[in-house]
Amino acid sequence: DxxxxxxxxxxSASLGDRVTITCRASQNINSWLAWYQQKPGKAPKLLIYxxxxxxxxxxxxxxxxxxGAEFTLTISSLxxxxxxxxxxxxxETYSLTFGQGTKLEI
Amino acid sequence: xxxxxxxxxxxxxPSETLSLTCTVSTASNRTDYWSxxxxxxxxGLEFIGYIYHGGVANYNPSLKGRFTLxxxxxxxxxxxxxxxxxxxxxxxxxxARQFVALGPIHFWGQGILVTVSS
Numbered sequence: 734d735x736x737x738x739x740x741x742x743x744x745s746a747s748l749g750d751r752v753t754i755t756c757r758a759s760q761n762i763n764s765w766l767a768w769y770q771q772k773p774g775k776a777p778k779l780l781i782y783x784x785x786x787x788x789x790x791x792x793x794x795x796x797x798x799x800x801g802a803e804f805t806l807t808i809s810s811l812x813x814x815x816x817x818x819x820x821x822x823x824x825e826t827y828s829l830t831f832g833q834g835t836k837l838e839i
Numbered sequence: 840x841x842x843x844x845x846x847x848x849x850x851x852x853p854s855e856t857l858s859l860t861c862t863v864s865t866a867s868n869r870t871d872y873w874s875x876x877x878x879x880x881x882x883g884l885e886f887i888g889y890i891y892h893g894g895v896a897n898y899n900p901s902l903k904g905r906f907t908l909x910x911x912x913x914x915x916x917x918x919x920x921x922x923x924x925x926x927x928x929x930x931x932x933x934x935a936r937q938f939v940a941l942g943p944i945h946f947w948g949q950g951i952l953v954t955v956s957s
Contacts, residue, residue, distance in 0.1 A: 734901050767943035776933055776947035777884070820884060824941045828901050831884035 735759050737821055739832035746837065752808040754835045756821035761801050765825040768797055768806045771834075772817045780819075781806065813839075841871075843934045843948035850954050851928075857921040857953060861934030862914075871936045873910055873917035874944060879930035889940060890917060897940065924955045 736759040746752050756766065764784040769777035781787055781797040784804055794809040808815055816839060821832040847859035861873065875887040888898035890908040898906055907920045921928055934948040 765941065769944075776950050777944075778947070779943050779945055782943040822884075822886075822943065824943060827897055827941070828899050829886035829941075829944075830901075831886070833883050 735762070735823060735826050735828060735830050737823055737830050737832040739819075739821060739835050741835060742833065743836045743838065746811050746839070748811055748813060748839065750811045752811050752815075752837065754806045754819055754821075754837075756799075756804045756806070756832050758802040758804075758823055758825075760825075762823045762825035764800045765823055766797075766799070766804050767822045767824065768795075769820045769822065770815075770817045771820065777820060811837075841936050841946040843936065843946060845932060845934045845948045845951040847932075847951060847953070849952060850956065851924055852957050853925055853955055854923055857919075857924050857928065857955075859919045859932055859934075859951065859953070861917045861919075861948060863916075863936075871938060872940060872942075873908070874935040874937050875906075875908065875917075875919045876933045876935055876944070876947075877928075877930040878933065878950070879927075881927070882930075885930075887919065889937065891940075926955050929953065929955045 738757045740755050766784045768781040771777040785797045796807050818834045818836045820834050842864040844862050851857045872889040874889040878884045890896040896908040905922045910917045931950040933950045935944045936946040937944050
């Protein structure tokens with residue numbers, strides 16, 4: 734089974750900071766990776782697909798990069814509304830495995 | 840924007856079958872895939888499977904075969920059944936839609952908490 738490992742599990746940052754979250758796959762997933770944002774009590778929301786494609790209409794402070802087995806999500810300047818848990822998900826395999834999440838706090 | 844709504848019991852007894860229904864409340868593309876994902880503190884987000892509007896389903900190969908997906912295109916509903924539930928099946932269950940079988944999940948329902956307990 735493919736494993737998706739995110740780091741860190743939790744991250745404390747200040748408003749305006751540049752924040753980077755890493756997601757590592759246990760095998761090559763090419764660029765078949767998505768990032769989601771989840772706020773408490775809400776469903777996850779798709780932010781980025783195919784590793785670096787930002788969903789239309791979303792703030793450009795969010796960006797994704799990487800390919801193969803290592804990926805990053807970057808928030809260029811942290812805003813209060815970005816406080817959430819972030820998940821990566823591979824869609825190279827039919828398991829569509831998620832990472833365990835990174836909780837972003839102020 | 841596709842709006843999805845899960846419905847079903849919030850409490851199920853161990854060994855019974857959990858049945859959930861997802862209804863699409865806005866016009867959606869018939870070629871989309873209906874998906875189910877669950878989330879629990881123990882296992883995090885776990886993809887259960889998807890079903891195409893023609894009725895062909897695919898399940899997460901990492902899960903044991905207790906899950907069944909069906910779709911009714913006349914009523915725009917998708918159903919999930921989980922047989923022989925245990926406490927480990929306690930989770931928030933999300934209905935979702937994706938555009939392709941191996942693809943990101945674009946639309947999510949609000950989720951429904953299901954607790955397995957006697």
